[in-house]
Amino acid sequence: MEETYGTSPATGTAGREIPPAQWRDLRDWLSLVERHGELQRISGEVDPAEELGAITFMRTRDEKAPALLFEKLSHNPLGARVLSNILGNSKERYALTLGLDPSLSILALIDQTRLIMKGRVSPVQVSPQAAPVNEIVLTGSDIDLTQLPVPRFWPGDGGPYIGTGDITFTRDPASGRINVGCYRQMLHGPDRVGLYCSPGKDGRLDREAWWAKGEPCEVVAAFGVDPAMFMAASIVFGSSESELNVTGAMTGHPVELTSGVAVSLPIPARAEIVIEGLLHPGDLSQEGPLGEFTGYYGSPPSPQPVITVKAVHMRRNPIITAALMARYPSCEQGTFYAIARSARVLDDLDRIGLPGVRGVYTHPAAASGFGMLVISLQQRYAGHVAQALALAAQCPAAAYYTKWIIAVDEDVDPTNMNDVMWALSTRCHPSEDIDVLRKTWSTGLDPSQFTAEKRPYGSKVLIDACKPHAHLAQFPKSTLLRREVYDRVSARWRDLGFEGPPPDLTVFHKG
Numbered sequence: 001m002e003e004t005y006g007t008s009p010a011t012g013t014a015g016r017e018i019p020p021a022q023w024r025d026l027r028d029w030l031s032l033v034e035r036h037g038e039l040q041r042i043s044g045e046v047d048p049a050e051e052l053g054a055i056t057f058m059r060t061r062d063e064k065a066p067a068l069l070f071e072k073l074s075h076n077p078l079g080a081r082v083l084s085n086i087l088g089n090s091k092e093r094y095a096l097t098l099g100l101d102p103s104l105s106i107l108a109l110i111d112q113t114r115l116i117m118k119g120r121v122s123p124v125q126v127s128p129q130a131a132p133v134n135e136i137v138l139t140g141s142d143i144d145l146t147q148l149p150v151p152r153f154w155p156g157d158g159g160p161y162i163g164t165g166d167i168t169f170t171r172d173p174a175s176g177r178i179n180v181g182c183y184r185q186m187l188h189g190p191d192r193v194g195l196y197c198s199p200g201k202d203g204r205l206d207r208e209a210w211w212a213k214g215e216p217c218e219v220v221a222a223f224g225v226d227p228a229m230f231m232a233a234s235i236v237f238g239s240s241e242s243e244l245n246v247t248g249a250m251t252g253h254p255v256e257l258t259s260g261v262a263v264s265l266p267i268p269a270r271a272e273i274v275i276e277g278l279l280h281p282g283d284l285s286q287e288g289p290l291g292e293f294t295g296y297y298g299s300p301p302s303p304q305p306v307i308t309v310k311a312v313h314m315r316r317n318p319i320i321t322a323a324l325m326a327r328y329p330s331c332e333q334g335t336f337y338a339i340a341r342s343a344r345v346l347d348d349l350d351r352i353g354l355p356g357v358r359g360v361y362t363h364p365a366a367a368s369g370f371g372m373l374v375i376s377l378q379q380r381y382a383g384h385v386a387q388a389l390a391l392a393a394q395c396p397a398a399a400y401y402t403k404w405i406i407a408v409d410e411d412v413d414p415t416n417m418n419d420v421m422w423a424l425s426t427r428c429h430p431s432e433d434i435d436v437l438r439k440t441w442s443t444g445l446d447p448s449q450f451t452a453e454k455r456p457y458g459s460k461v462l463i464d465a466c467k468p469h470a471h472l473a474q475f476p477k478s479t480l481l482r483r484e485v486y487d488r489v490s491a492r493w494r495d496l497g498f499e500g501p502p503p504d505l506t507v508f509h510k511g
């Protein structure tokens with residue numbers, strides 16, 4: 001069968017204005033980030049049960065924590081390794097993954113991301129002999145995933161999770177489109193892996209479509225993957241899109257696929273560990289909970305589909321990519337997700353035609369960027385701020401979950417929470433400047449509402465932290481430096497004995 005990767009055109013690197021990223025797989029990527037001082041190897045023996053999660057959580061309490069490669073794990077006959085805090089809270093590792101300059105600001109990375117994500121690049125097929133993932137191929141009774149050091153992250157987790165920083169391929173039986181999603185996978189036994197996809201996710205729609213025909217759903221999942229494919233798998237694209245084409249655009253070169261031995265789906269040729277398997281209709285097992293991105297255990301255990309594993313492919317000493325879900329800054333769904341979500345919101349607002357938008361940021365400390373959105377704009381007319389707040393709150397990319405929508409003026413950088421708190425504290429008059437939207441789109445994962453049945457409905461606060469439009473002329477001037485003095489001091493910065501570059505100021509005293 002001719003492979004179909006989606007219905008949108010994949011016509012080269014359109015959208016990308018920079019050279020391809022300088023890596024092809026996870027091992028290249030690790031060398032790249034190590035050269036930039038962004039990788040820490042842990043050579044002491046670590047227990048994958050709770051200890052690995054604890055070390056990752058404790059080390060990542062520091063916002064600048066590097067990626068962590070655990071080289072020696074107990075219960076590990078195959079000599080596997082585990083990588084955690086892959087992208088985490090690092091804008092530098094995000095930039096390196098896409099082939100961007102790691103010194104770019106988050107606002108600049110959001111702009112570049114918008115360009116890059118407009119592109120689509122189709123995958124290429126390589127021969128199974130040329131695929132590094134085929135160094136070891138196991139079938140039948142040789143399959144035993146319990147031989148891998150599978151992390152159990154939190155004390156209350158329902159089991160060890162082999163799939164967190166993972167990717168999952170499924171095919172839409174009608175169109176042939178191959179979806180790539182990141183869905184958690186709990187290890188039930190040597191050849192049984194639970195797959196939790198929430199309602200409406202593409203992987204779930206594909207599985208439901210196969211089961212409705214009375215047929216098993218083929219699945220390919222990889223547990224050691226490159227960070228670009230992991231990102232593409234975690235970000236929402238249209239249901240008809242194949243994230244394989246998005247991954248190609250993100251790195252600037254095509255994803256390399258090869259054929260497997262058990263199912264008709266292709267497998268990623270350069271991944272670390274891949275399984276091929278089948279979701280048989282009605283085959284469910286108790287799954288969960290898992291400590292989530294909210295910083296709480298999610299929904300209680302429930303029966304979920306199980307992948308019967310038919311083949312395992314892996315490299316020697318494979319690397320499992322493990323995504324700790326936790327409070328900021330320890331959550332793997334961190335800066336990369338905030339950047340991507342912010343880029344999507346800007347795309348939506350552009351399409352609507354909202355003028356004057358300077359930037360948007362969904363800070364990852366707000367439950368992985370889901371909880372809060374800050375929009376910075378230049379006020380052009382009476383009512384502009386109220387319009388921006390309402391549109392930003394309910395545009396498709398932001399409507400889910402977001403509770404706090406804050407508008408700030410163009411002199412406030414939406415990625416700088418110190419400046420945002422300054423605006424909230426000096427330009428917002430709570431009795432006048434706050435509105436509430438009720439019965440909005442939310443999720444059962446938001447623990448704030450009781451009883452739990454109420455949870456799918458959320459509410460939103462629209463906060464005007466801009467100078468009042470009616471009094472813009474009279475509003476007190478903020479204290480800003482004179483441009484020529486800033487330039488003079490910047491030129492002498494090193495001579496004055498200060499290290500690093502001078503702070504990047506963009507707004508100056510007028511008159």
Ligand SMILES: Cc1cc2nc3c(=O)[nH]c(=O)nc-3n(C[C@H](O)[C@H](O)[C@H](O)COP(=O)(O)O)c2cc1C
Binds near residue numbers: 201203204235
């Ligand atoms: C580390 C991580 C774990 C995730 N786990 C799940 C999960 O268990 N189930 C789920 O439905 N979505 C999960 N997501 C979110 C999905 O990956 C995301 O919604 C993605 O868009 C799904 O792909 P799809 O849009 O093709 O369905 C996770 C995301 C990340 C970053």
Ligand SMILES: [Mn+2]
Binds near residue numbers: 179180181237239243
């Ligand atoms: Mn999808």
